Each structure stands twice: as C-alpha cells, then as structure tokens.
Amino acid sequence: MGKQKEVQHMEANKKSLLITGASSGLGRELAVEAAAAGYQLLLVARSEDKLKQIAEELNERFQTNVTLYKADLNNPDEWQSALQQIVRENQRIDVLINNAGVGYFRLFTDTDPTQIETTMRVNSLAAMEASAAILPVMLKQGTGHVIMIGSMAGKVATPKAAVYGASKHSIIGFSNGLRQELKPYGVHVTTVNLGPMDTNFFDTADPSGRYREASARYMLQPDKVARKVISSIGKNKREINLPSWMGIGSKVYQLMPGLAEILLGKQFNKK
Template sequence: MNERLKGKKILITGASSGIGQFLAIHAASEGAVPILTARSEDKLELMSETIESTFGTSCPWYKADLSNDAEWKDTIDRICYEQGSVDALINNAGVAVFDYVADSNWQDIDRMVSVNVTSLFRATHQLLPHLLQNGEGHIVNIASQAGKMATPKSAVYAATKHAVLGFTNALRMEVEPLGLHVTSVNLGPVRTNFFKQADPSGNYEKAVDKMMLDPNKVARIVISRLFTKQREINLPSWMNSGSKVYAVAPSAVEKIMHKQFKKK
C-alpha cells in the first residue's frame, strides 16, 4: 500500500473498461478510494462490487454520459455533495472516429469534442475550487501523442488532444504555485476497445498491433505518479522522441513518414 495514496478519493472518468478500469484497480490496490464514472451502469456496478470485495475499500460509482454537458454537470455536483472533497481527478474518458474530414459526419465530430474536450474542461472547472481550497491535489489528463503529431483521418481527434495539452500546460502554470499537481499522459495506441469505434474496419489496429501499449501497465504507471510533480508521462518513449523531431522539422517528418501516417 502506498501511504501517499491511502484514503485519497480519486475521480476517474471512463472507468468501466480499458485504461479507466485498470486505473481504478491500481488506485484501490494502493489504498485509495476510486470514484467511478462512465455510461455503462452494469459495468460500473460490477467494477465497484469487485473492487470492494477484493481490496476492502469503498468504490462509489456514478452513471453519466459525458457527451451531455448538463447531465455531466449535475453528476459532478452530486459527487461533490455525496463524497465531499475529491483529492484527484483523472480525466480518462475519450472517443475517436477516424475518417477524412470531408467524409466525417457532424455527430461524430460533435461527440469527440464533447467527450474529449468539453467534459474534461467541465470536470476540471467544477472540481478546481475544491482542490484549491484543500491546498493540494492532482489533475491528470489522458491526452495522446496525436496531440503532438497529427496524422490523416484523425484531424478532429488530434485537434481535441491538442486542446487537452494546451489546457493542461496552462493550468499547470496557474495552479502549481498553489499546491496542485497537473499532468498530461500522452499515449500511443493502447490495446483497448477504443479502436472498435475509432476504426470499425480493424485495419489500423492490425497495422499497429506490435506497438500497442498494455492498458494495465499504463494505468499502473499513472497511479504510481499520483501526488508527485510530473509534467508529462509519455508512452512509448520512442514515439515521444518522434514527436520532438516533428516539432523541429515537421515537413521532413511528414515526407519521410508519409506511408506510416496513412495507416489509418
């Protein structure tokens, strides 16, 4: 058990599967109290029961559709009322649909912006006064290497993650002097159900299969860095190195990596 996390209340969005599920498990295993939110009531209930019986800790859960701003706002208010202070927020929920902009439909675009950006802003904005009042806490935003290096068929998704990174970096400078930690987690492809919606054809998932990250390992690393000063967590490291090169010489990288960028 990690004394740094013992008894801490950690709100996790998108907690019913994938990285979110493992974040909850690792948080509970270290003595924290995971507060789960997602759309699937059945999965949340099962997750909560499993965590409580396995680790002997409370694990409250709240059904919420993060694409519905009014519903999400009410849910956060309810969490604050019922749970009291929240010590950490992990904005993990995210969706994608990979398509050329010209072929996209507005419903997909709107949902990506709503879940990936608006809901993250909403949760942070509502919980920030509580964290500042406590004088300590941690906000972790699950971003993406796509927020540093965009590729074809992910224009909107990459734009949402650029927004998350910009928001995270500015927020960090605002609140670190006041005792809060803010971290972005920039990931490459992760082996979750994310791609079933992002690319139903399965072609992209097959193309990047060998480089996919293990969600359990990702979650373990994120939880281990909670309540420590950590600007970014970048996985895999080689992909982050590529992003740094891209920032210096974008035209050259786009030319050299043309075929790889077209894998979606």
C-alpha cells in the same frame, strides 16, 4: 508488501480519486491499480451495469470504498448534474483523472457533424468542465492532482485523425496553461500522451481493424499504462509519454514537421 509500499498504501487509503470513463479499457485498469494502492474511488461512466460489476470486483479484491456515478459526458446537462452531485457528496477529492475518450478514424470530409461534436465534447470540453468543478475542492484543500489522458495524436497530427488530434491538442494546451496557473497552490497537472493502446477504443475508432493490425507490434497494454499513471500521483510530473520512442519522435516533429511528414508519411497513413 515492502515498507515503502505499505506507507504509500496507508497514505493513499485516506485519499479519494475520481476517474471518468471508468467502466472499460484504460479507465477500468486505472480503477484496479488505484484500488490496489488503497485509494477511495469515485467512478464515472455511461454504463451503470459495468460500473456495478467493477465495483463488486474491487470490493471483493481490495475491500476499497467505491462510489459510482452514471453519466454520459456527451450530454452537457447530465454531466453538469453529475459533477454537482460529486462535489456535494465528497468534501475531499485528491485526484481527478480525465480519462473518458472517443474517436472516429476517417477522412474529415467523411466525418459526420455529430461525430465532430461528440469527439470535441467528450475528449475536451467534458474534461475542462470536470476540472472547473473539482479544482475549487482541491484549492480549498491546498493539494491535488489533475491527470489528463491525452494522446500522441495531440502532438503529431495524422490523416483520418484530424478531429481526434484537435481534441487532444486542445487538452494538451489546456493542461499546459492550467499547470502554470495552479503551480503556486500545490495542485499538480500531468498530461499522459499515449500511442495506440489495446482497448475497445478501436471498436468505434477503427471498426475495420486495419489500424489495430498495423500497430499490433507496438500496442500499449492498458494495465502497464495504468500502473505508471497511478505511480505518478503526487509527483510534479509534466508529462508521461508512451511509448517513449513516440515521445522523442513528437519532439522531432515539432522541430521539423515538414520533413517528418515526408519521411513518415507511409506510417501516418496506416489508419
């Protein structure tokens, strides 16, 4: 370990990091990278068994302190109860990563109302509720970092992802406003906007596998994304856009949405 990394590890070892949706996919990789960096972990997920498995692995590999909280973010009462417990049991929380997410890639007219509610609740409302609970702790500390796992779908809406895009667009807008509010108080807000990533997200979003197959050549790897996210902690970084070419494309879309939809219509319809 180099001298700079060793110093960073020692500093992180004094800090705690909360991750939602931590039992699989990107959340799991974020936990691994954070543990490797020396953070004390507060992990939230629906599956207690999976949480226990990752806690055992992290303790064995990194001898890090891991505290587990079982909660279904789609259940408002259960999530509020968990948040109250987290705040009650942890006097210091330095980083909040709102990572939990769900999606259903289908035409809006074929989308069940319960799927609409679940998508908006887990992707958007639960993240806002977590921020509302944890921010008073960070403000009292005078330091902190809120990281929102957004999506390129929140910047560029596509067919069969109207609801998912709306949930992520909501998070991007929330983050942009929150960032300005917290700037005077030493708390950073970063939005991580991702293209397709090779995780079990698609087991629910696209059971047919067609979109995964069509996106295979530019699928992001969750371990590499996690490394970039964890390395951004403490930095006043507005956004992380991956892959970078999609980030550039989203800016073009914002300038010329009609033309972009004509030129990229075939690509947009791959779901």
